[in-house]
Amino acid sequence: MTLEVTVEKRLGSLGLSVAFSSPRGITVLFGRSGAGKTSVLNAVAGLLRPERGRIALDGETLYDSAAGVDLPAHRRRIGYVFQEARLLPHLRVRGNLLFGARFARGPAVAEFAQVIDLLGLDALLDRRPHDLSGGERQRVALGRALLSAPRLLLMDEPLASLDAPRKEEVMRCIERLRGALRLPILYVSHSMDEVVRLADTLVIMAEGRVITAGALGDTMARLPFDAKFDAHLGHFEAGSVIDARIAEHDAAMGLARLEFGGGSLYASGVAGSIGQRVRVHVLSRDVALARTRPEFISMLNILPGTIRRIGSPHDAGVDLEIDVRGTPLIARITVKSRVDLALAPGDSVHALIKGVAIHPAGAGQPD
Amino acid sequence: MLDPQELEILALSLKVAFWSMLGSLPLALALAWLLARREFPGKTLLDACVHLPLVLPPVVIGYLLLIVFGRHGALGAWLETHLGWVFAFRWTGAALAATIMGLPLAVRAMRQAIDAVDPRLEAAASTLGAGPMALFASVTLPLALPGILNGMLLAFARSLGEFGATITFVSSIPGETQTLPLAIYALTQVPGGDERALRLCVLAVLLSLGALIASELLLRRARHAIHGEASSG
Helix, strand or coil, X not given: CCEEEEEEEEECXXXXXXXXXXXXXXXXXXXXXXXXXXXXXXXXXXXXXXXXXXXXXXXXXXXXXXXXXXXXXXXXXXXXXXXXXXXXXXXXXXXXXHCCHHHCCCXXXXXXXXXXXXXXXXXXXXXXXXHCCHHHHHHHHHHHHHCCCCCEEEEXXXXXXXXXXXXXXXXXXXXHHHHHCCCCEEEEECCHHHHHHHCCEEEEEECCEEEEEEEHHHHHHHHHHCHHHHHHHCCCCCCEEEEEEEEEEECCCCEEEEEECCEEEXXXXXXXXXXXXXXXEECHHHEEXXXXXXXXXXXXXXXXXXXXXXXXXXXXXXXXXXXXXXXXXXXXXXXXXXXXXXXXXXCEEEEEECCXXXXXXXXXXXX | CCCHHHXXXXXXXXXXXXXXXXXXXXXXXXXXXXXXXXXXXXXXXXXXXXXXXXXXXXXXXXXXXXXXXXCCCHHHHHHHHHHCCCCCCCHHHHHHHHHHHHHHXXXXXXXXXXXXXXXXXXXXXXXXXXXXHHHHHHHHHHHHHHHHHHHHHHHHHHHHHCCHHHHHHXXXXXXXXXXXXXXXXXXXXXXXXXXXXXXXXXXXXXXXHHHHHHHHHHHHHHHHHHHCCCCCC
């Protein structure tokens, strides 16, 4: 599946002009409110007509201003989960879930029973939308979109209006469904946490334009060194994302060994079976650097690597990209440390990782 | 309680009101949807025309109907020749006059109801595959239903009270076009008719009251059915 989007549209003071393509898996459109992310989704769904551009899904043209093609929303077969759920108030949950099925114009993505199971909707079927909690509403909206036989799913900040426990509840559902269904998703978010947990491809937008786009790990590794990104989103800490798999569990020590391209990582509290893919998020401030391999140290994760580039100093220090046998890792250290150690691009260093966050892996990741 | 003559008047009034309500439904619904959901040149003019019967003297509407739908009228002659439909001096003419007079009320109520349907819900339904017709039938119509029912009852109640356009268009023929208001008027014009006129007045009050209460109950039930227990209204 490939979604190709080129859209130009003036929206009040915002000049929307974006072009990106989205391979399989989850593509996250990331940016501040007002960057035009939702408008891009609406254009893909057929709810907003661009002035110029082309939108194609798997080679089928949905919109092409030059060729005069504009497929109406109801014939695009694109499921849409809105920020505010938008359940039909006159129908019960079951009626909402089955609403799209009667118009289905293509093969089903999932059976009714499977969707009910994945999203835990069994107890809600006879309830009315206004009796549901925010998280339940979003789960029903997600199920409703899945059951309309879509070829692509759009999600517009589906977690934004939820409190933390509900966020986690819906996030788990999205992760489960990513694992179970081969349905590409275009996901709008302004939360780095959602990006790290869900994205396979990252498209960063600001003021109606795409600043940078690409595979998640590479794109995140580029962020600290991208002046455009700095200017639009401020210097916040994105960290690094490493895709790994569980190699072994040490039950006695409560540790798991994770393997990735650059070697092994040890982490505690990892659930999952041997061979299962996981995503590791390492904050850059949790990475320290040493010139030589330190001994007699409590840290388990010491990875040798090479400094690939060094960013410009900012309030919180300086960011360095370390190449750990092909896997980029970002370290944030103080300017003083950089000067004291006389670190320069090309130098060999040891990266010391203090802590990692482990998430289930996405469907679009390489084996 | 009611003598045969009064029963006849009551039955005729209900018949005229019922058919005018039914006749105005598709027209009023189409106009309401057009005005609520579409932009087109001449929209303001159409809106004004729909409201004309509300502000024009009813006698004008009655006279225009006579010109257009009379047996020698442009449309009236054609309808009689080709379809065998006659409106002039028939109860069907009374129903037609009541339809026109009730239309602005019906359209206003239905338009408000359609306006109140969140377009974002319609957009959501379209991404689920609902085309324009299915969208109207499965989202707009059910959500606007209380307002649509209300519009129909307003048209019905308005028909029960229709006087000026009816008497101008189809005259006041007992048993054919003499509805309740026309009968009351006729009775006030003859000596000794006061008592019977008063009895019919009481009947008119009860009838209107009944229609208004029925409208309120229907609205409540419909809202309940659409929005469930928690909604009060």
